[in-house]
Amino acid sequence: MKRLSIVLVEKLPERAALIAEALGRDHDLTVIDTDKGLARRIADLAPDLVLIDLANPSRDVLEELSLASSPMERPVAMFVDRSDQGLTRAAIEAGVSAYVVDGLRAERITPILDAAIARFHMFQRVRAELAATRAALEERKIIDRAKGILMKAKGIGEDEAYALMRRGAMDQKRKIIDIAQAIITAAELLK
Amino acid sequence: MSLTPISVGFLPLVDAAPFIIARNLGFAAEEGLDLSLTRAPSWSALRDLLAFGSVDAAHMLSPVPVAASLGIGGIRMPIDALMMTSQGGEMLAVSRPVARRMRDAGYGFDFADVPAARAALGAEHLRIGIPFALSLHVELLHRAFGGALDLHTVPPPQMAEALDAGEIDAFIVGEPWASMAVERGKAELLLPGTAIWRGAPEKVLAMRRDRADEAPDLTARLMRAVWRSCRWLESPANRLPASEILARHIDVPPEVIERIMAHRLVISPDGEERRAPQFLQFFDGCATFPWRSQAAWIGTRLAARHGLDIATARGTAMSVFRTDLYRRNLGPAGADLPAASSRLEGAVGEPSLHPAAAGRVILLPDPFFDGAVFDPEAG
Structure with missing residues (x-):
């Protein structure tokens, strides 16, 4: 099947890489990572399909292109497959919008949009996992510091210091990380 | 009493105030609504969120529902303007x-x-x-x-x-x-x-027509909450608290x-x-009334620019501005109701009294700079 030229408007290199991995083999993918001169660059590239993050404020620029009615310009329409609103809804929920040139058939667009939706979801998942891991590591560091402070101040062992914080958290109905943070703050003030 | 959830999309602008205030000062809660605000990144994204049901209602540029109903832009779908939420700005x-x-x-x-x-x-x-x-x-x-x-x-x-x-x-x-x-x-x-x-009709409360008609009670409650919010915003004494609340939402x-x-x-x-x-009116001079003549003006301009039949576009546009819902839902709440739903646009030179459903209403000046008058009935 003929390769399609696809423009991806994407500032996050990680997500751009994910999409490129999915679509780059079968299609000609160009990534635009800046809003500057977006309309002109897309017009110059004259792609068959443009993918853009729904959260990108510059999406309204594409809306301007899609309204361009001069026959010299390639008409771009937002992809709304009227026989399958499910796909468009899935795209919106994943946060991806697609603009296609007039006349490009739905069966050519669907697999591309499906792949883009999957990659957007994958990216979101990866990012959420990363954020959770980072937060957990950060918490562990704080708890370790507080533990050290208690061990030194009271001459107790590591397990005992942890048990003390845990009991404090339960008594005050607070999270152990809050207790640890309070210990560190207090220790710094008393220094 | 448990509140009915309703989500409203907005863009970070001063004229999003009626929606932000409805949530923050309890006008929505008074109507039994748990109004949640979704800040949208762009107008096309907000229109799509509304069209595909990710939000129930939206703060919207007045031409957008008309354009969607005419099939101009990415989406062809009947979206209605239930009321105006701001003029100018x-x-x-x-x-x-x-x-x-x-x-x-x-x-x-x-x-x-x-x-x-x-x-x-x-x-x-x-x-x-x-x-x-x-x-x-x-x-x-x-x-x-x-x-x-x-x-x-x-x-x-x-x-x-x-x-x-x-x-x-x-x-x-x-x-x-x-x-x-x-x-x-x-x-x-x-x-x-x-x-x-x-008199530039700038923003509207927009809802999908099928949603607005399917849930008339919810629609009425949302309209009343936003309308009371507009009334609150018009008072000069409320500008200070309004500014503080808005600042938090639009940074x-x-x-x-x-x-x-x-x-x-x-x-x-x-x-x-x-x-x-x-410069920016929320309420006075019937600013919340969705004049069908303003819809006709917008429909005429869009049709001329996008090559549509002007008379048809004008008719569609006028049906998008829901004066019927405005009269039914806001009349009993105390809104001034002009006798007619259409008027000559640009014809009010100074604050003046005009015929109303009951008594008179005050209309404020709405001239075009060149003194032109737009007649929605004229060809």
Whole structure:
């Protein structure tokens, strides 16, 4: 099947890489990572399909292109497959919008949009996992510091210091990380 | 009593106030609504979120529901304007180099005289930023400066950067983004949108027609909450708290918002001030009434630009502005109801009394700068 030229408007290199991995083999993918001169660059590239993050404020620029009615310009329409609103809804929920040139058939667009939706979801998942891991590591560091402070101040062992914080958290109905943070703050003030 | 959840999308603009205040000051809760606000990144994204049911209602540019109902733009779907939520609020600004050139040529930035601004500006040689292709901003620009303009869509919060980067020379945008460009030393204000059309119908409460008709009670409660919010916003005493609340939702300093709400604009980084009568109206003069004649004006402009049959487009546009729902839902709540749902646009020269369903209503001046009058019945 003929390769399609696809423009991806994407500032996050990680997500751009994910999409490129999915679509780059079968299609000609160009990534635009800046809003500057977006309309002109897309017009110059004259792609068959443009993918853009729904959260990108510059999406309204594409809306301007899609309204361009001069026959010299390639008409771009937002992809709304009227026989399958499910796909468009899935795209919106994943946060991806697609603009296609007039006349490009739905069966050519669907697999591309499906792949883009999957990659957007994958990216979101990866990012959420990363954020959770980072937060957990950060918490562990704080708890370790507080533990050290208690061990030194009271001459107790590591397990005992942890048990003390845990009991404090339960008594005050607070999270152990809050207790640890309070210990560190207090220790710094008393220094 | 448990509250009914309802989600409303908005863009970060001062005229999102009726929605933000409805949530924050309890007007929604009084109607039994748990109104959640979704800040949208762009107008096309907000329209799509509304069209595909991700939000129940939206703060919307008045031409967008008309365009969607006419099939102009990405989506063809009947979307209705249940009521107006603000009038005016658009601001035209120029880069500092353009302002300097105009001042050197003797232009006084009087903030009112459109033909003088047109002569001094030379708009046909400039690149002008607009927030969205389907907006009243675009129609006001063409009305003031003619048909051949070089327009570029720029997200509102980025207008100042686009000026700075030399991508555009001037722009029209909803506040606070013009005033913020002045704050950042990048722009000078040229004209308020109200200098071009004093009665410019800017934002609406938009809902999908099928949703509005399926859930008439929910729709009525939302309309009343937003309407009471508009009434609260019109009182000068409430500008201070309103500015503080809005500042948290649109991330700009409250004092800038307060100036805008007081129609007192700082037009240049040197601190020069100008007043703009009726610059941003939320309520007075039946500002919340969705005049079908205004819908007809919008439909006529869109049809002319996009090559549609004008009479058909006008008819569709008029059906989008739901005066029927306004009368049914807001009349009992105490809203002034004009006797007619359509009027001659641009014909009110000074505050005056007009026939109402009961008694009289006060209408405020709504002239076009050139004194033209738009008759929705005329061909």
